Amino acid sequence: MSRTFSALVTSGADLLGVTGPFPVDVPWWAEVEPVVERLERALGVAVYVVRLLRVDGGEGGRDGHVTYHVEALELPAPGSPALRPADRGTRALLEPDNALRSPWARADGLRDLLGWASRTLAALGRPVTGPVRQRRTWNLAGLFRLPTGQGPVWLKATPRFASDEAAVIAAFARVDAGLVPTVLASDERRMLLEHVPGEDCWAADAATVEAGVRRTVAAQAALAGREPPRLRDRRDPVLTGLVRDLLDGPAAPDLTAQERDRARELTGRWERLAECGLPDTLVHADFHPGNWRGDGRSPVVMDFADAHWGNPVLDCLRLYDFLPEAVRGTAVRVWVDAWRTHTPRSDPARALALAEPLAHLTYAVRYQEFLDGIEPSERPYHEGDPAAVIRRALHCQRHPGLGFTEMVD
Template sequence: METKNVVAVVTVGDRYVGTLPAFDADRVWWAEIEDVTAQLDTVLGFRTVVLRLLDVDSAEAMRGGRVVYHVQADSEPAPGVLDPAENEWSKGLSRPEPHRASWAEVDGPQRMIEWAGDILGTTQGWAQVKTWNLSCLVRFSGAWAKATSPFCGVDADIIQRVQQYDAQLGPAVLGVDLDRRWSLLAHAPGIDCWEPDAATVDNILTRWVAVQAALSTEDLGTPSLLPSGLSGHLTRMLDGEAGAQLTATEKAQARELVEALPGIVAELDESGLPITLVHGDFHPGNWRSDGSTRMVVDWADSFAGHPATDLRRLYDWLPPEKREHAATVWAAAWKRHLPDSEPLRALGPMRVIAALTGSVLYQKFLDNIEPSERVYHEGDPAAGIRSALIG
């Protein structure tokens, strides 16, 4: 059975107080830390939060192996609980890092917890569920607080734009702080739809296309990642870290792809679909359903781009026998809003466009996160380029 072996390097405030001997956590994904803090709270006798990842001994799919976290405790534990000796991780804890996430700073999660508590009227029962370079997620009774990085969207802000046209497609917004990039959202009822039935696919796709069609005429106020700009992005990646990870043959083929991209984008444009809001991570695990209410969560990867990007992301997660149905529903929905469009013509070129779009997004992550967190995404831009070469 796969395990995550946790080493906790503990501070009280910004003062190092010791390192806890390694222990096993049930949840193997590095970013999932609710069971980690639960064990730490018990052992140390005080509430704790995980600030950031310090080190891992494996880059295997963001999971398992030995994982070292910087943990902040509310107060100093009893003598003998921690090893107070300095170690390779404790010596660098106070070193400034320009790309450090706000919630990875000392007291960072607590500031968001207190803000959410002021809105909810209580901070009782909170639990930090996830933290990594893209977000920090804290659960309250009936609500979720989320912080996102400057290079990501603010969930509440994007959801409010979506809810102008479909009030139930995203969770209710309870609070938002755009400057600090904090969202407070009502709990989305039901379960994640990792294996969606046909009714759920029909419902979500039809409603989302309607919202995208409406938003296509608006100034979205979000970052843009347009197919027309991919040639420039790909050229820069080939000259950098991603290019160094490709073989000589792959790099030569990618250079040829740069030259071919204008034609691929022109083919995409022949579908007649507009630039609009793209969810960015439109897999069914980000859909929630209780059997009657269906909504989409996790909007921080949204950008202005081509709407077929979302269908391609869905394709990556649906079993092959369900993909044709999804494409049919999606195309019919677009035809209702844009009768002269030919949505299915977008699917061929989108095999290349979506792979490159993902590659650019991963490169953006790598360019804007602190060194110890790069392990989550190293190799992803090059992998996206390889996928685009396959088509």
């Protein structure tokens, strides 16, 4: 097994002890549903994972041995063989509350979140009919599945540095309601979403890619020029400044002077990118196929926590990086054709060629925002990511992957 875990178990103010290690067959630290299932079998009571406490080994958000803080909703039977006393070092992992800790990463905040969801669904005439299943928890989101008589509902909570997903979904829904999930209710940094049938589109075929790209581009073209929702400004001049600040500040110790100089030179491409004529619009910014969901029809686009206002070229590049090799060409062809149709004077192919390394510099800015917004125990998820993707940008400059090299010269 590539991931094992232990759990420091509490119930309210009581520290009950430690359990584990246990193996799980899903390597990702944030995927906690199998963790919860294994602990509930061992302890005999319902539990939720509160947060990650420590990782030994593993990298990139996966593998190794993970220690979680877990909250038991009831006390296990006295003398449960699954629990043993926590030593001083393990108890010390339950450090005092941190100002950067997300609400769902606190036991009381988790109970408040689930209580809000239950009350809200009851008021909507869709009371919860069974156990709430915790799907994922980490510094970027808490995700839960709630059963109701009219089908499952998803509860999502996001941190303060995430975009207002409900507002972004509403903006897209005004021009194409079927492109996005249905928001049943929302509050500050949390929302209830109608279930979208089907599967995540990691293995998307050409027809799915074409439908998703054409529909998204049409929506972005319709939104261009409108008053943007309250979002991060990531227009080309803004990104130029943010990347230069990153290179001179937090990322500097992890890069050589030569790497920093080459990355600064790359930022000059943003001025040339603006000349390609694509409009500033609502950008998903994490437009990979795992954030699409479909059942053979046109996919629904999910997860707008990174959305911003800026150049839409980023979405095609993100999609290209994650698609199966066989359909990457389809994505590029359809995206270029769609933007030429909606903005005839634009040059989307040249935009892709210029922006391929710039996309990675944009990701570096976002990863640094993650690091700046999370508490120390969560940093293993993103440590080193800004420097790594800056180096990826430099690699793309030397070895372009889209076949448009001549359009950059």
